[in-house]
Each structure stands twice: as C-alpha cells, then as structure tokens.
Amino acid sequence: MLAQWKKSFIFGGFLALLVLLPLLTSRSDILTWTCLTFQYILLSQSWNILGGYAGQVNLGHAAFFGIGALTTRYVWLWGFPLPLALLLGSLIATVFAFFIGLPAFRLRGIYFVIGTLVLAEILRIIVDTRFPVASVLPAETLLTYSLVSRYYLSLLGAILAVFTVYFISHSRLGLGMRAIREDEDAAKTSGVGILQYKLSAFLISTFLAGFAGGIFAYYMVAVQPGYVFSPAWTFDSVVIVFVGGIGTIVGPIFGSVFFVILKQWLSLHLPGGLHLAVFGILFILVVLYIPDGFIELVRRFTKG
Amino acid sequence: MFRFLAQTLINGINIGALYGLAALGLSLIFGVMRILNVAHGEFLMIGGFIGFWLFHLYGVDPFMGLPMVGFFLFIMGIAFYKLIFSRLTRFHEEVKLKNSLLIAFGLYLIFPQIAMLLWTPDERAISPKYSGEAIDLFGLRFGYVPFWGLCVAVVTFLALYLFLNKTYFGKSLRGTAESWKAAKLSGINIERTFMITFGVGISIAGIAGVLIGMVQELTPIMGMPWTLKALIVVVLAGMGSIIGAFIAGLILGIVEAVSAIFMGPYTIAVGLFIFLIILMLRPQGLFGKT
Amino acid sequence: MTDQEAVMLVVNHIDVYRGGLKALWDISISLSKGEIIALVGANGTGKSTFLETIAGLLAPSTGMIHFEGIQINGEPSHRIVDLGICLVPEDRGIFPGMNVLENLELGAFNRRGRAEKEETLCFVYGLFPILKDRRKQLAKTLSGGEQQMLAIGKGLLSKPKLLMLDEPSLGLAPLIVKNIFEAICQINQTGVSVLLVEQNVRIALKVAKRAYVIENGRIVTHEEAKNLLTDKRVRQAYLGIHSF
Numbered sequence: 103m104l105a106q107w108k109k110s111f112i113f114g115g116f117l118a119l120l121v122l123l124p125l126l127t128s129r130s131d132i133l134t135w136t137c138l139t140f141q142y143i144l145l146s147q148s149w150n151i152l153g154g155y156a157g158q159v160n161l162g163h164a165a166f167f168g169i170g171a172l173t174t175r176y177v178w179l180w181g182f183p184l185p186l187a188l189l190l191g192s193l194i195a196t197v198f199a200f201f202i203g204l205p206a207f208r209l210r211g212i213y214f215v216i217g218t219l220v221l222a223e224i225l226r227i228i229v230d231t232r233f234p235v236a237s238v239l240p241a242e243t244l245l246t247y248s249l250v251s252r253y254y255l256s257l258l259g260a261i262l263a264v265f266t267v268y269f270i271s272h273s274r275l276g277l278g279m280r281a282i283r284e285d286e287d288a289a290k291t292s293g294v295g296i297l298q299y300k301l302s303a304f305l306i307s308t309f310l311a312g313f314a315g316g317i318f319a320y321y322m323v324a325v326q327p328g329y330v331f332s333p334a335w336t337f338d339s340v341v342i343v344f345v346g347g348i349g350t351i352v353g354p355i356f357g358s359v360f361f362v363i364l365k366q367w368l369s370l371h372l373p374g375g376l377h378l379a380v381f382g383i384l385f386i387l388v389v390l391y392i393p394d395g396f397i398e399l400v401r402r403f404t405k406g
Numbered sequence: 407m408f409r410f411l412a413q414t415l416i417n418g419i420n421i422g423a424l425y426g427l428a429a430l431g432l433s434l435i436f437g438v439m440r441i442l443n444v445a446h447g448e449f450l451m452i453g454g455f456i457g458f459w460l461f462h463l464y465g466v467d468p469f470m471g472l473p474m475v476g477f478f479l480f481i482m483g484i485a486f487y488k489l490i491f492s493r494l495t496r497f498h499e500e501v502k503l504k505n506s507l508l509i510a511f512g513l514y515l516i517f518p519q520i521a522m523l524l525w526t527p528d529e530r531a532i533s534p535k536y537s538g539e540a541i542d543l544f545g546l547r548f549g550y551v552p553f554w555g556l557c558v559a560v561v562t563f564l565a566l567y568l569f570l571n572k573t574y575f576g577k578s579l580r581g582t583a584e585s586w587k588a589a590k591l592s593g594i595n596i597e598r599t600f601m602i603t604f605g606v607g608i609s610i611a612g613i614a615g616v617l618i619g620m621v622q623e624l625t626p627i628m629g630m631p632w633t634l635k636a637l638i639v640v641v642l643a644g645m646g647s648i649i650g651a652f653i654a655g656l657i658l659g660i661v662e663a664v665s666a667i668f669m670g671p672y673t674i675a676v677g678l679f680i681f682l683i684i685l686m687l688r689p690q691g692l693f694g695k696t
Numbered sequence: 697m698t699d700q701e702a703v704m705l706v707v708n709h710i711d712v713y714r715g716g717l718k719a720l721w722d723i724s725i726s727l728s729k730g731e732i733i734a735l736v737g738a739n740g741t742g743k744s745t746f747l748e749t750i751a752g753l754l755a756p757s758t759g760m761i762h763f764e765g766i767q768i769n770g771e772p773s774h775r776i777v778d779l780g781i782c783l784v785p786e787d788r789g790i791f792p793g794m795n796v797l798e799n800l801e802l803g804a805f806n807r808r809g810r811a812e813k814e815e816t817l818c819f820v821y822g823l824f825p826i827l828k829d830r831r832k833q834l835a836k837t838l839s840g841g842e843q844q845m846l847a848i849g850k851g852l853l854s855k856p857k858l859l860m861l862d863e864p865s866l867g868l869a870p871l872i873v874k875n876i877f878e879a880i881c882q883i884n885q886t887g888v889s890v891l892l893v894e895q896n897v898r899i900a901l902k903v904a905k906r907a908y909v910i911e912n913g914r915i916v917t918h919e920e921a922k923n924l925l926t927d928k929r930v931r932q933a934y935l936g937i938h939s940f
Contacts, residue, residue: 159504161444161511205682209689212442212645215507216637217685219444223634224678231674333630337515340508376523382516389505389512390493498715574801581791581802588789591751593777593806593854 120257124250133249135362140256141317142342142358147263148310149339154349155267155276156303157283158211162218163311163339165225166195168331170312172229175237175319188316195312196305203304207297211286222331230328238324252321259317263310267351270306279303283349334378341385347397356397409545414663420552422659423559424621426652427614428632429639430566431607433651436640437583438603441491441506446611447633448517451626453479453612454619455525458532468532468616469554475616476609483608486513487601495597514630521626529623532616555617562613563652566606570648579603583648638681644694654692704729704889705750705781705858710759710769712742712749719745720913723759727858732880732890734904734921736897742913743893744786747860750891751783752776763858778806780857786866788847792836796827799835799846803853812855819886820849823879841872848879858889865896877903901925 124133145167152158174191178184202221206214239247270276278299281289290296315330338361346357361381368377392399432446453475460466460474490509494502539550569576582589582599590596618624618632635658643654661680666673684691705727712720719742727733735743748754750761752773761769768776783789790799800820804813821828824845830838835846844864851859861880865873877899884890894900901907901921909917909930917924924930 157504159507161507205686209685210645213641213685213689215442216641217681220634220637220678220681223630224674227631227674333515337511340511344508373523376519379516379519382512382519385515386490386509386512389508390490393497393501393505574805577794577798578802578805580794584791584793585789587753587785587787588791589802590753590773591777591783591785591789592802592850593774593782593809594802595772595774597772 117261124253130249133253135366137249137253137256137321139358139362140253140260141314141321142338142361143355144256144259144263144310144317145314145335146339146342146346146354146358147260147267148307148314149336150343150348150350150354151267151270151310152303152307153340154343154353155270155283156279156300157286158300158303159215160218160304160307161215161336161340162220162222163307164331164333164335165218165222166199166308166311167315167318167335168222168225168229169195169198170315171319171325171330172315172327173312174316175325178320179237179240184320188313188320191316191319192309192312195315196309199304199308200301203301207300207304222333222336226328226331226333229331233327236324236326244323247323252317255317255320259313262313264351264355266306266310267354271351275299275302280349337378337381337385341381341388343395344385344393345388345395347395348393350395350397353395353397357395360396411664413546414667415660416546416548417552418660418663419656420549420556420621420659421663422656423556423652424614424618424655425635425639425659426655427559427562427610427617429636429643429651429655430563430648431610431614432633432636433640433643433648434566434610435604435607437646437648438579439506439600440503441510441604442637443510443607444507444633444637445510445513445517445629446607446636447629447631448514449479449482449608450611450615450618450632451517451521451624451629452482453615454532454624454628455521455530455615456612457616458530458619458624461532461534462530467534468620469558472558472613472616475612479612480605480609482612483605484601486608487604491604492597492601514633518626518629525626527626529625530619531623532619534620537620549621551620555620558613558617559652562610563649566610567649575602583646635677638677640691641681642684642691644691647691647693650691650693657692702729703727704731704764705891706760706762707750708760708762710749710756710761712745712754712756714745714754718913720749720756723910723913723915725908725915725918727889727891729857730884730887730889731906732884732892732904734892734894734900734907735910736894736900736907737910739895741910743910744862745913746910747783747862747891747893748785750776750781750860774806777854777856778808780808780855781860782851782854782856782858783860784847784851784862784864786862788843790835790843790847790850793834795832795834796838796846797831799850800827800831800853803850804855806854809854813853816853816855820852823852823882824849841868841876844868844872844876845879848876848883852883852888856888858891859883860891860893862893863895864892865894865899873899897930898925 123136149160149163152160170191173194174187177190178187202217206217282296282299286296318330319325342357342361343354345360346355347353365377368380372380428450432443435441435443456478457468457471457475460471461468491506494505497505536550541548541550570580578589578594579599581592582594582596586596639655639658640651642658643650658677658680662673662676665676669676703726707723707725710720710723711718723746735746737743745754749756752768752771752775755770760767763779763781766779768779791802800817801813804810804816809816826842827845827849830842835843838846848861848864864876880890881903892900892904901924904921907919907921907924908915
C-alpha cells in the first residue's frame, strides 16, 4: 500500500479542497449536497461507534438525533448563541441515552433494541401530537441565512466524527468495545467491564447524534418537529454504515457519499418516498451478501 | 358510575384481545427463532388491507374472509422466510440474530412505501353492514364487531395453545424454542420448523390486522405503532412466554382503557410508562422465566 | 462373522474448525457394527467437537465421513439422525421445560423412531424405571443422574444404529455412573453400536473394545482397550486425572 506520507498528503490535499470548496464555487446545489453528505457522515459515524465497534444495534438512533435537533432549534431561536445551543442539544440527547442505557444494558441485548425503538417512536408520536406545526426560521434570520457557514459547521461535524472514530479505534476503549462485539461472554470473563464500555460507546454515539441533530436544526429553514424523530434517520445511518463498511473508519464516509448521490438520483426518477423502498431492498441485499460492506469488497479486490 | 367503569372494562378487553393477538405472533417468532420481527406490524397492516379489499371488491364478509387472509399470510410468511431469512443460516448465531433484526428493519421501511404506492396513503376501514350494531345488556353496550373480534382472538389463541401443547409438531416447536441444539440432535428439521413458525406467526398477525381494520382505520403506516404495541406486550408478558403474551395484551388493553379516563390524548404514554417500569423492576415480565 | 466386523462408521482425515480456530487435525477413526469404542482425552482436547462433527452440527473443512457407505459430512443434523446416528451431548440435549414423557417422545421425531415409538418407550422404561415414575415431571426438576438417563433414553427413541455419548459420567456419583454404564452395555447388546467419549478413562476403557486417545485435537494412540488400561503412559497421564 501507499507510504504513510503519501497517504497523509492525499488526505490533507483532499481536506484542503473541501475547506476551499465554497471559495471555488458558488453553486448552491453542490454546496448543499456536500453539506448534507457531511451531516450524514457525522450521523452515520455516530451509529457506527455503537453499532459497528461495540456491536450493539440501536434502532432508535433517530430519537437522539431528534432530541438534539429540537433542543438546539429552540434554544437557538430563543436567542441563545449557537454554540451553546449545539452543546445543549448534544448533552440533553446524551442524558436521555444515559437513562435508557443504564437499565437496558444491564439486561439482555434484545431489551436495548426494543427500548431504543420504543423510545424513538414514542417521542415521535408525542412530539407530533404536541407540536404539529412546523417551525420556520423568523424573517431576520432568513435574510442572513448563509449556506457557507452551515457548510463549515457540517464539515467540522464530519471531521469531529471521523476523528472520534479514529481515536476510539486506536484506544483501549475501542479494544474493549470490539471485544464485546466479537464475543460478549468471553469479554466478560477476561475482565472487560461490559456495562461501562457499552454505556461509554452509547453516550459518545448519542452525543454525536445529538450534535448532528443540532446542525440539522440550524441548517433547515422549516422543519416539522416530528420529522426529526422519523425512523428514516435511523435507517439512513444504518444503511450507510452497512453499505459502506461497518466497524471501519472509512466505510461510513464512502457510504454517505454513495447514499447522497443515489438518493438524489433516485428521488428524481421515482415518485414520493419510493426511494426508501429501494434503499430497503439494497440494504437487505447487503446484509445478506456483503455484510462487511463495500469497503471490505474493495479491500479484498486490491489485495488479491 | 359502575356502568361507566364496566363499559370501560369491556372496551379494554375488546382492544386488549387485539393487542394480545398482535403480540402472539411476535412472541411465537421470537420464542422459537429468536428473531425480533420489527416488521411484524407491517404484516398486520397487509393482512388488514387484504381483508379490506376482499370485502370492498368482492363483498367477502371480513369474518368469513379470515381463513383466506390467514392462509395467504401463512404462505407469505413462508415465502419471506425461505427467500430472505433462511439465507442467514450460514452465519454464526449471534450475527444471524443481529442480521435478522436488521433485515426486519429493512422490511419495515419497504412495506409502507409499497403499500402507499398500491393503495394510496388514505385511511380505510372495513365496515360491513352490521358494523355499528350492538347488543344492550344490563345497560352495557356490547358491540357486535368487537365482540366477534374478541371471539376470534380467543379462538385463535386457544388454537395456538392446543397446537403447541397437544400436537407432536407443536411440541417440536416448543422444544426448538428451548434449545436449538437439542432439537437438532432429536432429528428435528430446524429450518423447516423456522419456516413454519414464521408462517404461523405472520398468519396470526394478518388475522389481527383484519380485526383491527374493523374497529380502527387501516393506513399504510400503521405498522410500526402496532409493532411497538406488540413489543410492549411481549416485554410485559416476559420474553419466553408465548401464551402469556395474549393475557398480557388483555391486561394492557384494560389498563389503557382505564387510564384513558384520566389521561386523554396522552394515553399513548401509558404503554411507554408500563414498559419502562417493567424493564426496571421486573425485566422477566409477568409470566417470564428468568 | 463378517457381519459383526462390517465397518459402519469411517472418519477419514478430517480437519475441523470451530469459531475460526482449528480444533481437530487429521482425525481418522473407524467403528464396526456392534462395537463399543471410546475416545478418551483431557478437557478441551476436541472430543465434543469431534462428536458434533459426526452429528452434523459442524462440518469438516477437509476429509470425509461415511456411515454405512453413505457420505455424511456436510449433511444437516436431522438427516444424520434419520440415517441412524444419535448424539447425546455433554449438556444432555434435553428440553428442561417439558416433562419426561414429552422429552422421550420428541426423541422419536425421525421417521424410524416414530414407527417404533411405543416399543422403544417400553424398552427405555425397562432400562431406566425411574423415568416411568417421573414421566409427568418437568425435566429440569430431575436430578443429574436422572437427566442423564433421560438423555440416553431420548437418544434411544430415535432408534439409532450408532449411539454417541459425550461424557455420560460427567458430574455424577460413582454408583449412578455404574448404573448408566451397565445400561450402556445392555444397549450395546441389543445391537446398537456405541461411540463413547469420556474424561473418566477408567470406566470408558472397561466397557469399550477399542479406544482412541486424543490430545490437543490429534489422535495420538489407537489400541485395544485392555492394552491401554495397562499402558504406563496412559495410566500416568489419564488415570490420575479421571476423578475430581
């Protein structure tokens, strides 16, 4: 494979390109799609931490995305500075995670799945019932709406996510998580503190998910509160991680790019939400036949 | 006052029977196959719609049409198992279960879209001529449709109970639920057992769907709320108890009906609340084995 | 006499992986009709893996297994039970939540077993009368020895031609072990071949005709049982550790 310095050079060059992109083009569609890709990278990497590295399937990921989104949105619209709003959004999402995670992880894994699923859907129903009216940015904010600032914020989010995953995968925490993923019983007997590792992974995961939600809340002009709890957010993260390569650093990045392009293409040619069905079928095929994702396929091809 | 409470109780039992039926198939599938079918509600939705179209297009009375719906969904369940889930056998058990979960999740995203495409997002209801009729006894109202729905639910429950406890094949299902290894070594064809279990579970969901369509609306997106209801009931009953699921459904129905008096539109939170309490205090559920 | 010596089971140079790790290296054994043979070795040497491979729970990565001339490696487990091989695993393979009678009846799930269910049930009750007494009791309420009897009885209900037993003596008091091994001999006398896997080398070598010794996933010795009993190495290595 390439020498280390060459890799860093390519990586750095690519990063520089992304940073300079808004200066190189003013086409809002390119910026929008790249911006969305960054957000998807952030969201999918957050799921990857718990699902890919620690092996715990969280089907209620949308709950934390949504909590972060709504918290950030309202705190920001009430006049507080954006960074505070974003931080609060992420923290509150993490707090929710703590209260679900503590009982759920102590029980069998299946309870965690049910618990997160139930939480997400109940939140969605409650929010939909209580706040059915879309939240629209007030006029003054609309006038100063800058795609570029949102672009950089999303890029920051994506970089944060990728580095978090990188550090985890090279840390003791990551080792413990992977031991749990491989064989929980074996990990337990070798002294790995199951509950604290799972909980740590969960909290980091939901913090980033909340952050993703917050960025999204800042980004969207008008959003129906229930929408941020839509299971599509969970599903999108899961599909991206799986298709790209679960438990890898690069997988979700590749997956996000692929996802955004495919989604854009599909929604042009297919009516309504049918592209979701296409993703569903694609997802099932990947789970059955390429469970390690495309990254693994690529790796196998380049080696042999 | 007493009459009001009694009526609430009756309503609670009626809806609770449907909760129990919805949970029954889910519990069976989980008990035997260890698959948490998060797409269970989708099959319920499809059963409901098939019942609706049988009635609307061909005039088939929904109760009469139940065997057809049940049979059709049985075949559908077998087909889905054979085409999709059975391909997971080559995986190690834990991976297999995780992947089954993910696949069911994928189905949960696909089904509503296909349903919306075929049948539009409109709400439908199965309303035969006798829909609104009721018998008045002791000043209490026994709706014709909910009553017969309750009967069907109880009959289905009993049929499953007899099947699992009195028939040889049914016992092999229970054995498989206890230990796959022991079942395999007893000469039980596990793949065939899974296939049939899935078919039966889905079939029961379909029947529930028709009954639900007669007392509530059918929409393409009704799947997940019902899956959640079923999940809550299964946790309430205890993950191991297939039969307990029906009884737990009845209990949930009654509790919900009674608490609706005080909570109005937030009754939905009752289910969540119960769920969380059970999780914290008695995770093995009311009837579960540890 | 040729019938008696007809080779029934041939395991030919199999390698088996378990959970990604190699567990068995180049194992070859043979068993003739009517024989009792034993596979002895310490804990974790691959004995259970070996039996599970024959039973169809695992498949060898190389090599072949033939039973009565039919190739069985890679076949699903229910098919192997159909052909006449029954494994009573180390964890007994019974259904704890079901009663004794139900357990026995489920043992007869395969076609041949079902046809002769009543007959075999009588035989099993004769062999282990306590099972008849406790037939309505839940299997999990039985004592260790009774559970082992149930496990063997259940295995017999499948009408096996070859009965494989994984550590039948495990965790049982010496008197019960004696009873069970007497029963094993009785079973063998009805024409059922037996492949016995044991840590309790002494008793295994007493009932078996031939024995294989397995160490770290490899067969190291293959001898007449009575010779192994007097073999110095075996006495040192194994007869010292058979009890706990």
